[in-house]
Amino acid sequence: MDNIFAYSFMLKAFAAAVLIAAAAPCIGLPIVLKRFSAIGDAASHSALGGIAFGLLIGINPIIGAVLFSVAAVFGIEGLRKRFGSYSEIATVIVMSAGIGLTAVLSGFIKNGSANISSFMFGSIVAISDFELILTVILCAVIIGVTLLLYKEIFAITFDEEAAGLCGIPVKAVNFVLMLLTALTVSVASRIVGALMISSLLVIPTAAAMLVSGSYRGTLARSIVFAELFTISGLFISYYFDLRPGGTIVLIGTAVLAAAALLKKRK
Amino acid sequence: MNEEIIRVENLTFEYPDTAVLKNVNFTLYKGDFLGIIGANGAGKSTLIKLILGLLPYDAGRITLFGTELSRVRSRIGYVSQKANSFNSDFPATVLEVVRANLFSSKGLFRRYTKEDNARAEHALALVGMTEYKDKLIGSLSGGQQQRVFIARALVSEPELLLMDEPTVGIDAASVREIMSIIKKLNSGGITMIMTNHDTPALLDAADKLLIFCEHGYEEFVNRSDLSLERVSSILAGKRVHKHG
Ligand SMILES: Nc1ncnc2c1ncn2[C@@H]1O[C@H](COP(=O)(O)OP(=O)(O)OP(=O)(O)O)[C@@H](O)[C@H]1O
Ligand SMILES: [Mg+2]
Numbered sequence: 445m446d447n448i449f450a451y452s453f454m455l456k457a458f459a460a461a462v463l464i465a466a467a468a469p470c471i472g473l474p475i476v477l478k479r480f481s482a483i484g485d486a487a488s489h490s491a492l493g494g495i496a497f498g499l500l501i502g503i504n505p506i507i508g509a510v511l512f513s514v515a516a517v518f519g520i521e522g523l524r525k526r527f528g529s530y531s532e533i534a535t536v537i538v539m540s541a542g543i544g545l546t547a548v549l550s551g552f553i554k555n556g557s558a559n560i561s562s563f564m565f566g567s568i569v570a571i572s573d574f575e576l577i578l579t580v581i582l583c584a585v586i587i588g589v590t591l592l593l594y595k596e597i598f599a600i601t602f603d604e605e606a607a608g609l610c611g612i613p614v615k616a617v618n619f620v621l622m623l624l625t626a627l628t629v630s631v632a633s634r635i636v637g638a639l640m641i642s643s644l645l646v647i648p649t650a651a652a653m654l655v656s657g658s659y660r661g662t663l664a665r666s667i668v669f670a671e672l673f674t675i676s677g678l679f680i681s682y683y684f685d686l687r688p689g690g691t692i693v694l695i696g697t698a699v700l701a702a703a704a705l706l707k708k709r710k
Numbered sequence: 711m712n713e714e715i716i717r718v719e720n721l722t723f724e725y726p727d728t729a730v731l732k733n734v735n736f737t738l739y740k741g742d743f744l745g746i747i748g749a750n751g752a753g754k755s756t757l758i759k760l761i762l763g764l765l766p767y768d769a770g771r772i773t774l775f776g777t778e779l780s781r782v783r784s785r786i787g788y789v790s791q792k793a794n795s796f797n798s799d800f801p802a803t804v805l806e807v808v809r810a811n812l813f814s815s816k817g818l819f820r821r822y823t824k825e826d827n828a829r830a831e832h833a834l835a836l837v838g839m840t841e842y843k844d845k846l847i848g849s850l851s852g853g854q855q856q857r858v859f860i861a862r863a864l865v866s867e868p869e870l871l872l873m874d875e876p877t878v879g880i881d882a883a884s885v886r887e888i889m890s891i892i893k894k895l896n897s898g899g900i901t902m903i904m905t906n907h908d909t910p911a912l913l914d915a916a917d918k919l920l921i922f923c924e925h926g927y928e929e930f931v932n933r934s935d936l937s938l939e940r941v942s943s944i945l946a947g948k949r950v951h952k953h954g
Contacts, residue, residue, distance in 0.1 A: 477797070477800060477801075479797070592819050593818075593819070594821070595809075595810065595813065595816075595820075595821070595822060596813070596818065598802070598806065598810060599810040599811075599813060602796060602800060602802055602807060602810060603793075603796060603810075605764070605790065606788070606790070606810070606811065606862070607810070607813070609762060609764075609783070609786075609788055610783070610784070610810075610811050610812075610813045610814045610866065611783055611784065611813055611814045612813050613818075653799070653801050656801055657801070657803065657844070657846055658801065658802065658803045658806060658844075658846075659801055659802045659803070659806050660806070661801075662801040
């Protein structure tokens with residue numbers, strides 16, 4: 445077997461993967477607990493539109509993804525209120541718009557489908573220096589802010605009304621959470637691909653919830669799971685010549701299924 | 711003179727197509743225990759939400775601790791009618807849930823300290839739930855959860871505690887225990903406002919009553935010499951003289 449770390453592109457891939465795996469659950473946990481995990485899908489499909497837009501006008505696709513997914517999450521927030529307790533409709537509408545936009549925009553790009561598909565399914569080994577730096581910055585922001593707002597995010601996730609009554613600026617914290625969701629989705633689209641983004645947001649959290657006895661423990665374990673899935677996924681995909689994004693997702697779902705079965709037995 | 715905690719003057723509120731409260735008046739002093747009685751939909755929860763600022767009122771005035779709500783928020787505790795309608799598999803321990811209400815004394819960004827945990831444990835001790843502090847909130851029974859939500863409301867050491875049906879869906883023995891905890895807190899000086907469909911339990915604990923009558927007006931009475939029958943007849947719409 446050759447040495448996986450002999451290649452600088454693999455080193456970059458690992459660096460990006462470790463960072464994203466630490467950042468994604470910080471957002472994944474609150475959005476799952478708020479029963480809002482579908483927002484990850486809507487944002488990622490819109491991010492795909494942004495990627496197509498970026499490729500079309502010649503800016504970095506991740507920047508395009510950031511712009512479009514930010515617009516998407518706030519579009520969802522705006523629409524949600526109109527549907528009252530059926531607010532998940534808003535998520536589906538925005539997701540559809542994102543897919544439509546991607547389809548139309550990619551028609552104008554030379555080599556459109558090849559380029560877009562590298563973002564749909566992830567292309568972490570093709571990550572550029574600029575993208576690595578962008579990933580470092582965005583992940584640092586995501587991890588830093590969610591740690592700073594740890595108790596506020598917990599309180600809002602558990603009981604928004606009670607959080608507001610004890611003085612927590614609920615709207616502002618929710619706004620930050622939405623913004624960070626968009627950022628997370630944008631950077632993670634590079635690694636696992638936009639179509640599989642929920643895997644990094646939801647699966648580690650879901651697995652951690654099965655085996656944890658506190659919020660803090662769930663957060664810690666979800667990061668451990670995410671690291672486990674992405675690092676082992678990168679190794680396995682390298683040595684067996686598989687697509688990294690898909691491999692990471694499949695490992696995650698396999699571990700989740702095993703954890704669920706074990707839990708049932710108990 | 712006893713410290714005035716809350717004064718409600720000519721409070722009026724309506725939802726877009728339902729008039730709910732019209733000219734409600736009452737004043738409570740430190741250590742008072744107000745019981746709110748009325749049928750489903752009478753406006754009990756609405757009144758509590760108005761006091762908490764969760765709804766804006768149309769007319770009238772609510773004065774809390776002699777000033778406006780925004781300056782005294784941290785002195786008020788609240789146990790919601792829907793407190794235990796959280797997602798039952800939410801991964802949070804009892805201690806984590808109770809601690810969350812310490813925000814007002816901590817502020818943004820600050821991390822929890824050992825002292826914060828001690829305060830949360832103290833609040834849990836008040837409701838007899840210390841030994842459950844590391845259990846998942848969803849793994850407790852309804853009555854135990856309700857005690858935890860009372861502890862959460864108590865952790866910031868409020869001087870006024872609003873409770874919207876804190877004993878709903880709880881077995882009779884636990885109701886008695888919770889009511890005795892609440893009475894003890896009240897004799898310790900916390901002013902109480904509580905709604906409850908268990909009128910006898912409320913008559914036993916409260917020293918003032920706000921009764922929402924069937925015909926859409928309210929009576930504020932001192933509980934002192936009110937019998938259950940008398941309360942029922944007021945509920946049914948037989949007017950008593952104000953402050954009778
Ligand atoms: N969000 C709302 N929009 C419109 N009307 C409402 C809303 N919430 C409550 N109402 C109406 O206001 C009235 C008072 O409701 P409220 O919840 O205060 O009653 P309650 O006395 O607490 O009843 P319960 O004993 O069932 O808790 C009811 O007629 C109800 O239909
Ligand atoms: Mg009510």
